[in-house]
Amino acid sequence: MLPGNTDFILDPANVIFLGAFALVLVTALGTLAFAIVSARRAVARGQAASILWHEEFEELPASARSCRHALTGELPGRHCERAFDCKGCETHARLVADAKPLPSIDTGGFFVLADRLYHRGHAWLKQEEDGTVTLGLDDLATRLVGKSDTLDLPAVGERLAENGPAFRLKAGKARVRVVSPVSGEVVETGGLGRGFLLRVRPDGPLDTRALLSGREAAAFLSRELDRLQLAISGARGVPALADGGLPVDDLSKAIPEEDRDRVLGEMLLEA
């Protein structure tokens, strides 16, 4: 086939035929090699968590992608297109600059603590005096998970990436990861009874513009309760949580075991 092969004749038919296929082959192999090299480079640069988060985000239903300003009623019905990265969002910057007073929000019976910042993957972050931050599960997620069978925390010294997996938990048949609101190094591990799950030393100055607090966080949790009811009732055909009352401490009991993995995945933003 190639020059050097005894059958090879340098005529137009051979050149066109073999040239066309060589071009297609080189294009296919080149594209494949490009994808592999790009993937390796992205992993080496520590971009894996960001890529994974964006991929997960695109698969989330619209109800899970509400803009923070939609939650507060400032921009009703608006959905986030930036994977909850408010840092580069012009709309967010404009609204913060305008500093419109937020309407009063019913917390729906959940605790929103003043010293915490909330990620929409249901992790909270608290800035400590020593420059570290502590991470934990917000009130809704804590009640939703109930008694976790296994809490798979990263070891001290491991690195977390913003929007990458912070830790994993297993409850019955459900296995789900919780997204980290911050990039940094794990300096201490806690537990469900210790008030925090991880203590992290952030990489560089802490940027919390993408996180929610105060009434924004309360509005978020209130909206999340609606989403939870839809997630449960979708499979069962009837609302599983009573409207009008306060949520019970252990919401996990309201979710049938066979649906728990799906519901936890939907609520903790894991496709």
Place this chain on the structure above:
Amino acid sequence: MDDTLIGRGLKRTPLPRFLLWLVPWAALLALGLYAVYLCFAVGLNQTNMDNRFAFGLWIYLDLTVIALGAGAFFTGFLLYILKKKELKAVINSAVVIGFICYSGAVGILMVDVGQPLRAWFTFWHPNVHSMLAEVTFCLTLYLSVLAIEYAPLVLKNRRLKEVPGLLVLENQLHKVMVVFAGIGTLLSFFHQGSLGGLYGVLRGNPFAFREHIGIWPTTFFLFILSAAAVGPSFILLTTWLVGKVSKKRLVSPEVFQTLAKISGWLLLVYVVLKGIDSLVWINSTSPKTGVQVSSFYAHPPFGTWVLFAEVVLLGLVPAVMLLSRRVRARTGLLVLAAAMACAGVVLNRYIMTIQTLALPSLPFDSFLSYSPSWQEIAAFLAVLGYGVLLYSISFRWLNLFPEERELATKG
């Protein structure tokens, strides 16, 4: 273990029941592999083919599955190049079906050539003037492209995607998928066409020979068009079938509507062109060679009904049905129309392969009949077994239908 491989929110049958479902298909595959062993160990005398009837059940199978598997390239073309976003709901399944069809075809070809260890000869000593050389190059390249397109589906398995590097690779592959969709379209265009051209250039066989446009016989274009037309119908049919077997809603009705409309319009254009081609062949091409077309249909069971069935009953009728809004509104009729369209291309490939070889092409020739040996049938069924096995495993552990979870939640 099995639970952790199944996608979140997807309901699958219990593992023992799934394994039981696989048993008959695995048995078919095993029987076929034994037949393949006999062909390799004893020789191609295990088949009922000979020098005169050199194309049999296997080549017919190849042509058929390659035509039906066109849904993969055509759906990819519509989604990635023409941006028909609604087809995202079936693209994963289309890729798996395409991979099964093409790998099955290549597997059978390896048996058919008798000496698979010398398969590389075709690449090293190609006859560039042969349609078959182009088919071989395109098939192998396209199968490689399909394997690359399959890879992201596997990498997105629930367990595998927990490995960051693999999901990043999946992400990067997804970004360049438009290139592979383009390559797949180009390769499919030429090998579907060359498979048709293979018959249209047979000057010594008036039944198969057709007029040429440029260097290509009309069958070149008709094969491309027929494959593109029935590809979406086959995707529709298989999606419906998988939904019935698994008792699940896999795609929204709008997806079926889109597939049906695309298939219907292309089939209509194909039938018109096929009709024109047949009229030219009947009134000009064949008489010029000294043979009247009526003589081709004088050998039972190949009567004129074959032509009617191919062009009208399984061509025009399903095209009109697929284009009718009232038919599309009723799933039963829609699926029937898609099945008829697929049957039409199956019959076309049968006629082009078997009837072409059965008819006498020289004055002293006689009409030949051919029945495949059990080894040929077993190898044929092995492709079916292999296909069902691979599709079943993919359906269980990979997310073939992105809308499935949402549709299940809606109830």
